[in-house]
Amino acid sequence: MENIPASSPVSLPPSEAHLSIEPPRGWAALELRELWLYRELLFFLAWRDIKLRYKQTALGAAWAILQPLLTMVIFSVIFGQLAKLPSDGIPYPIFTYAALLPWQLFSFALTNSSNSLINSQNLISKVYFPRLIIPLASTLAGLMDFAIAFLVLLGLMVYYHITPTMAILYLPLFLILALLSALAVGVWLSALSVEYRDVRYIVPFLTQFWMYATPIAYPSSLIPENWRLLYGLNPMTGVVEGFRWALLGIQTSGGSMILVSAAVVVVMFISGLYYFRRMENNFADVI
Amino acid sequence: MSDIAIRAENLSKQYHIGARMANKTLREALASTFRAPMRWLEPKSKSGENTFWALDNVSFEIKHGEAIGIIGRNGAGKSTLLKILSRITKPTRGRVDLYGRVGSLLEVGTGFHTELTGRENIFLNGAILGMSRREIERKFDEIVDFAEIEKFLDTPAKHYSSGMYMRLAFAVAAHLEPEILVVDEVLAVGDVDFQKKSLGKMEDITKKGRAVLFVSHNIGAIMNLCKRGLLLDKGKLLKEGMIEDVVESYLDQGVNLFGEQLIDEKTPGASSSKFAFSAIRVLNSKGQSSNQLALGEDIHVQIEFVVKNPIRGANVAFHLWNHSGICVMTSTDVDDAPQKISALREAGTYVATCVIPAIFFKGGIYSFGVSASIPNIEVLANLPAVVNFNVVDLGSVEAKLPQNRQGVINPVIAWDITKG
Numbered sequence: 001m002e003n004i005p006a007s008s009p010v011s012l013p014p015s016e017a018h019l020s021i022e023p024p025r026g027w028a029a030l031e032l033r034e035l036w037l038y039r040e041l042l043f044f045l046a047w048r049d050i051k052l053r054y055k056q057t058a059l060g061a062a063w064a065i066l067q068p069l070l071t072m073v074i075f076s077v078i079f080g081q082l083a084k085l086p087s088d089g090i091p092y093p094i095f096t097y098a099a100l101l102p103w104q105l106f107s108f109a110l111t112n113s114s115n116s117l118i119n120s121q122n123l124i125s126k127v128y129f130p131r132l133i134i135p136l137a138s139t140l141a142g143l144m145d146f147a148i149a150f151l152v153l154l155g156l157m158v159y160y161h162i163t164p165t166m167a168i169l170y171l172p173l174f175l176i177l178a179l180l181s182a183l184a185v186g187v188w189l190s191a192l193s194v195e196y197r198d199v200r201y202i203v204p205f206l207t208q209f210w211m212y213a214t215p216i217a218y219p220s221s222l223i224p225e226n227w228r229l230l231y232g233l234n235p236m237t238g239v240v241e242g243f244r245w246a247l248l249g250i251q252t253s254g255g256s257m258i259l260v261s262a263a264v265v266v267v268m269f270i271s272g273l274y275y276f277r278r279m280e281n282n283f284a285d286v287i
Numbered sequence: 288m289s290d291i292a293i294r295a296e297n298l299s300k301q302y303h304i305g306a307r308m309a310n311k312t313l314r315e316a317l318a319s320t321f322r323a324p325m326r327w328l329e330p331k332s333k334s335g336e337n338t339f340w341a342l343d344n345v346s347f348e349i350k351h352g353e354a355i356g357i358i359g360r361n362g363a364g365k366s367t368l369l370k371i372l373s374r375i376t377k378p379t380r381g382r383v384d385l386y387g388r389v390g391s392l393l394e395v396g397t398g399f400h401t402e403l404t405g406r407e408n409i410f411l412n413g414a415i416l417g418m419s420r421r422e423i424e425r426k427f428d429e430i431v432d433f434a435e436i437e438k439f440l441d442t443p444a445k446h447y448s449s450g451m452y453m454r455l456a457f458a459v460a461a462h463l464e465p466e467i468l469v470v471d472e473v474l475a476v477g478d479v480d481f482q483k484k485s486l487g488k489m490e491d492i493t494k495k496g497r498a499v500l501f502v503s504h505n506i507g508a509i510m511n512l513c514k515r516g517l518l519l520d521k522g523k524l525l526k527e528g529m530i531e532d533v534v535e536s537y538l539d540q541g542v543n544l545f546g547e548q549l550i551d552e553k554t555p556g557a558s559s560s561k562f563a564f565s566a567i568r569v570l571n572s573k574g575q576s577s578n579q580l581a582l583g584e585d586i587h588v589q590i591e592f593v594v595k596n597p598i599r600g601a602n603v604a605f606h607l608w609n610h611s612g613i614c615v616m617t618s619t620d621v622d623d624a625p626q627k628i629s630a631l632r633e634a635g636t637y638v639a640t641c642v643i644p645a646i647f648f649k650g651g652i653y654s655f656g657v658s659a660s661i662p663n664i665e666v667l668a669n670l671p672a673v674v675n676f677n678v679v680d681l682g683s684v685e686a687k688l689p690q691n692r693q694g695v696i697n698p699v700i701a702w703d704i705t706k707g
Binding site (some may be wrong): 022041045124127281 | 370372373374375376377378379380381382383384385386387388389391393394397398400402403407408411414415416417419420466676694
């Protein structure tokens with residue numbers, strides 16, 4: 001007897017497809033195999049989010065460039081020019097842009113995935129599929145903006161004559177860490193949001209606070225040495241440091257901080273998945 | 288391997304009413320966390336006072352190639368059953384075994400987005416319903432054909448007429464090819480022609496040896512499609528068997544239940560110093576009060592009232608409204624004899640009875656209102672919508688008189704055809 005998803009994209013002869021529906025008992029398995037079977041739906045939902053993101057906007061996808069670019073200008077004027085924050089010897093605009101890039105991906109993915117279940121109420125109460133697909137898809141939808149904004153970064157690098165080192169090969173790792181961080185929080189918050197709508201109001205404060213706790217406008221070298229590991233508990237610290245190191249060749253204040261960041265993400269992500277799976281059974285009844 | 292498609296054993300589903308809401312904000316949840324740490328992580332407790340059983344110990348078996356109609360009044364548990372079978376929600380007790388790929392269609396157009404084009408919506412909706420990309424590509428032309436929207440494939444769905452939108456949505460769903468199909472009330476979309484086409488498609492699906500579970504308020508359609516039926520009432524399985532017998536039990540359910548409305552004199556509009564309504568009854572052709580009447584039978588109306596002080600020149604009337612709020616007819620108890628109009632009504636209790644011929648009814652929900660007045664002088668009492676009843680199309684007549692024929696009434700009139 002084997003559990004297979006009700007409408008798995010794989011067609012099975014009737015005798016082989018057997019599914020039992022039983023009352024939920026305690027903590028459920030993650031069923032990652034089932035998630036894999038629904039990968040096409042994941043793709044379609046992410047594609048829909050991307051497609052609809054800038055519909056009916058006059059500037060369209062230009063927003064994906066304008067948002068980090070304008071933030072960079074504001075930061076450069078206020079923190080770079082007026083507050084004269086150090087930037088590890090790199091021109092301040094590109095110093096902050098390289099951090100804004102993963103940050104905006106993170107904050108978009110976090111916001112989007114936290115609210116994703118509530119925004120998909122109709123789907124949840126009418127069709128079955130692994131619910132995890134929803135926050136996953138809304139996280140991935142941020143990648144398109146990221147890709148567009150990344151092109152601007154390349155332009156900036158040319159402008160400031162910065163040649164990337166081999167370290168750039170590690171960039172995808174930090175990108176994945178950024179996505180996982182957003183997803184780890186997003187999975188927790190989206191599952192909580194089904195019952196507690198407070199989440200919708202918490203998220204804006206959370207991201208704002210989080211941004212200042214991340215070395216975006218300032219270098220992490222400003223943080224006293226003995227606080228660095230604690231500082232690394234914020235996974236975005238590791239991501240931002242990693243981005244600056246991989247792109248601009250800035251020496252980070254130690255790989256240990258990045259390792260702490262990664263460990264935090266993994267713990268949060270896996271616990272979030274189990275919590276999500278546990279609450280999943282009630283979503284349709286409560287939402 | 289048995290040929291069983293669905294086996295449900297002691298299926299029960301409990302819902303909480305109100306109780307869950309008590310803990311809806313994070314503040315309260317946090318407060319209770321301090322009282323009982325970690326408890327808030329658990330799904331809410333299963334016992335409690337404010338609960339009810341939406342499904343209560345339901346067991347049944349369905350074989351491959353069988354089409355089953357599920358009938359019952361609102362709140363009988365039909366939707367809950369479908370939700371469990373489609374894995375949207377889990378049962379509280381009992382289990383279901385499904386042998387075969389399940390496709391469920393609880394709503395037409397789930398996941399449709401008005402900003403996306405017809406083409407895009409077909410792929411998105413198909414994926415949501417569980418079709419693979421290749422499957423959708425293979426059936427794409429068929430779907431477009433069925434929906435009759437070739438010209439608008441690349442137009443955003445927001446510019447579609449509601450008919451086109453529904454046709455497209457149904458077309459995608461109809462091309463889902465599961466071994467077990469669960470369908471909720473989705474055939475009532477589009478115009479008459481499209482409805483026929485949809486019904487035809489459903490029949491095809493049944494004939495292909497699939498197990499179909501079908502919920503509809505359109506009893507005629509159910510009788511057409513299904514050989515067997517389940518009757519649910521308040522979460523319990525009341526009857527299982529041949530569809531004709533199940534439908535009969537369903538109609539009997541209404542007998543003596545809601546066809547009678549006793550009226551409290553204190554109800555606003557029910558009485559005045561001279562006059563009071565005391566009861567309204569809708570009776571079937573056997574003389575039983577019922578709110579479920581078969582299409583094609585005469586309907587008897589009984590109005591009971593009290594005249595407190597003698598009145599002259601008064602009449603008692605009923606108004607018949609259909610579900611779209613159109614007043615189908617009004618009749619007063621003095622219509623048939625002019626001399627009654629000025630008659631004196633002594634104090635006492637009266638019963639006024641009349642028969643509305645079957646020709647006035649199409650299938651659907653109707654409501655009665657009653658009023659009493661002395662024309663141009665005084666309104667004695669006025670009660671809009673006191674009794675609701677359902678005229679159920681059992682299918683036999685539907686063949687002759689399609690439900691969606693235009694017009695408010697459905698008379699069968701004699702025709703004389705001569706060849707010139």
